[in-house]
Amino acid sequence: MSSGKPKPGTDPGGESLTLDLGRFEHTQLKIDRFQFKTPSLRNVALTPPYMHDGSIPTLKEVVQFYNRAEGNSELLPLHLDEGEVDALVAFLHSLTGDQITE
Numbered sequence: 001m002s003s004g005k006p007k008p009g010t011d012p013g014g015e016s017l018t019l020d021l022g023r024f025e026h027t028q029l030k031i032d033r034f035q036f037k038t039p040s041l042r043n044v045a046l047t048p049p050y051m052h053d054g055s056i057p058t059l060k061e062v063v064q065f066y067n068r069a070e071g072n073s074e075l076l077p078l079h080l081d082e083g084e085v086d087a088l089v090a091f092l093h094s095l096t097g098d099q100i101t102e
């Protein structure tokens with residue numbers, strides 16, 4: 001969707017994301033519509049599902065989401081090939097340590 005109010009069940013983050021207005025829900029400021037915290041990626045392999053609503057089950061699907069950037073007016077497609085997608089997923093796994101304490 002390029003402009004206007006998203007349909008219920010969609011938002012600028014992608015079709016699978018729920019209609020959550022993000023920071024706007026707290027501040028009621030129009031500028032905060034669809035603003036979400038950019039999360040740390042430390043130990044990200046241990047914390048599926050991903051995004052604010054848990055709508056993306058795996059890291060590979062997150063990378064594919066960024067790679068396609070469909071239905072999102074804020075992102076440009078990355079045009080990564082399958083090997084580059086896998087390399088980026090491997091990088092994300094490298095951000096997870098092997099000495100995590102409970």
Ligand code: HEM
Pocket residue numbers: 013036037038039040041044047049050051052053059062063066088092
């Ligand atoms: C290829 C580059 C990128 C990769 C691999 C990447 C990776 C990720 C991952 C794995 C998550 C999920 C984190 C979680 O749910 O715990 C995430 C979420 C997020 N990323 Fe990125 N990211 C990239 C580019 C960007 C850029 C350029 C921005 C901002 C300009 C950004 C902003 C965000 C935000 C705001 C979220 C949270 C979205 C939500 O809660 O729905 N990311 N990213």
